[in-house]
Amino acid sequence: MKTEGGSDGAKRRAGERAAAAVEDGDVVGLGTGSTAAHAIRAIGRAVDDGLAVRGIPTSFQSRQLALEVGIPISCLEAVDGIDLAIDGADQIADDSDAPGYGALLKGGGAAHTREKMIDSTADRFVVVADASKLSGVLEKPVALEVIPDARTIVADEVRTMGGEPTLRDAAHKDGPVVTDNGNLVLDCAFDEIDAPDELATRLSSVPGVVEHGLFVGMADAAYVGTDDGLEVREY
Structure with a gap:
C-alpha cells in the first residue's frame, strides 16, 4: 500500500526498528506523524508483552494513539529526563559533504514546538522516515x-x-x-x-x-525505511 510521501511498509520498518531500541524502564518521547505512529504501535505491543516504559507525547495525536495502544503516558514536569525520543521528519538533509548534514525540517503536523522541546531533551533522538524524505539540501517551506x-x-x-x-x-x-x-x-x-x-x-x-521547524544538530541517528529494507545513518 502506498501512502503520501512513501510506502507504508518502508515507514513501518523505520518505526519498528526505532521501537526495538526502547529498553525496560525508559522514558520515551513519542513523535508525531505516520512513521512515528508505527513506532508507537510497536511500543504498545511491547508494553503488552511486559515492557515497562513511560511515554511523553509530542502532540494530541500521539497522546491519543499512545493511550489507545496502552502506553502509560507522563509529562516533562514529572520525569527526570527522556532516554530516547522517536520522531518523524518532513525532510532530512542527506548530503554528508554539505553543511547541515542531518538537519531536519519538521512542522507538517504543526507540532514542532513541543517536538523540539522533547527531542532536544532526550539523551538520544532518533528520526524515523522513509527514503522519500531524504534530500541533498533542505528545500521545503x-x-x-x-x-x-x-x-x-x-x-x-x-x-x-x-x-x-x-x-x-x-x-x-x-x-x-x-x-x-x-x-x-x-x-x-x-x-x-x-x-x-x-x-x-x-x-x-x-x-x-x-x-x-528547522532542527539543526539535534538528531543522533536516522532510521530510513526503503522498499526492501532499512538504512541507518548516525550523525
Whole structure:
C-alpha cells in the first residue's frame, strides 16, 4: 500500500526498528506523524508483552494513539529526563559533504514546538522516515509557530530574509490552522536552504516566533525505511 510521501511498509520498518531500541524502564518521547505512529504501535505491543516504559507525547495525536495502544503516558514536569525520543521528519538533509548534514525540517503536523522541546531533551533522538524524505539540501517551506497578534510582523521580517510566508489554512474547517498551543502557523518558502544553522538562528531571533521547524544538530541517528529494507545513518 502506498501512502503520501512513501510506502507504508518502508515507514513501518523505520518505526519498528526505532521501537526495538526502547529498553525496560525508559522514558520515551513519542513523535508525531505516520512513521512515528508505527513506532508507537510497536511500543504498545511491547508494553503488552511486559515492557515497562513511560511515554511523553509530542502532540494530541500521539497522546491519543499512545493511550489507545496502552502506553502509560507522563509529562516533562514529572520525569527526570527522556532516554530516547522517536520522531518523524518532513525532510532530512542527506548530503554528508554539505553543511547541515542531518538537519531536519519538521512542522507538517504543526507540532514542532513541543517536538523540539522533547527531542532536544532526550539523551538520544532518533528520526524515523522513509527514503522519500531524504534530500541533498533542505528545500521545503519552514513552519513557524507564531503568536496570532505577531503574524504580520513576523511575515514582514521573513520577507526581509528572502522568504515567502503563507498562513496555513485548515483543511476541514474555515480559517487557519491553530496549534495545540493556540497559535498560528506560517509556512515560509526559502527555496534551497544552504545554511540551515544560520537561518535557524535568524528565525529564532524574530519577536513573535514561538518556534520554527528547522532542527539543526539535534538528531543522533536516522532510521530510513526503503522498499526492501532499512538504512541507518548516525550523525
